[in-house]
Amino acid sequence: KLVSILNMSHAQTMSTARPQYTKNETVYIRNLNEKLSKQELRTCLYLFFSQFGEILDLVALKTPKMRGQAFIVFKDVRTATKAVDGANNRNFFGQCMDVSFAKTKSKKLLEFQGKTAQAIAIGKKSNAYHFGKKSDHKQQNGNNEHSRLRLENVPINPNIEEMEKIFAKFMGFIRIIYDTRKPGLCFAEYSNQTQSMTALEKLQGLDLNGSSLRITVDNFQIQ
Secondary structure (H helix, E strand, O other), X not given: OHHHHOOOOEOOOOOOOOOOOOOOOEXXXXXXXXXXXXXXXXXXXXXXXXXXXXXXXXXXXOOOOOOXXXXXXXXXXXXXXXXXXXXXXXXXXXXXXXXXXXXXXXXXXXHHOOOHHHHHHHXXXXXXXXXXXXXXXXXXXXXXXXXXXXXXXXXXXXXXXXXXXXXXXXXXXXXXEEOOOOOOXXXXXXXXXXXXXXXXXXXOOOEXXXXXXXXXXXXXXXX
């Protein structure tokens, strides 16, 4: 079970020196377990780091230069800082993660900030980080891909079956994703963005056992 293997207990400080760069929205992670498949690594990293804030992009390759490493792009510096402070030296599949700020900004972040020219310039460069590389994960393409909603302010120990019944009232519902180690946070997945937006508009602020749901579109696609 995914929940059972995500053991996020505190661990001892790693002996290797951490890169020290100016605080920014991109986090660099080292010393990841190399036995995980790329899909397993991406999914587990996403579920763990989502507790700190909205993720715009995640790069985790299995190439020789990138093994055991990953980059995660957050929406803002505040959430990236929370991730560095909260995840560094944490146990992730039996190994201590070494988490620090990355050296450069990502193409995905610049696109999100509306800095199109800079994003295009980065896209033309060949760099070791491979941000925005099409072969690593799909570009979002309107209604042709699954669409995920981020559900915040979820009650502690939520009734997942009840939530599934509520969200299944809207066409295209696929599943509710919940990790018991991330209280207050869930994801609802739909077949396409049109269907997920309908659910968002109708269920925004829904009272769920005394908690008012905060629903936003989750831009990052695991699959």
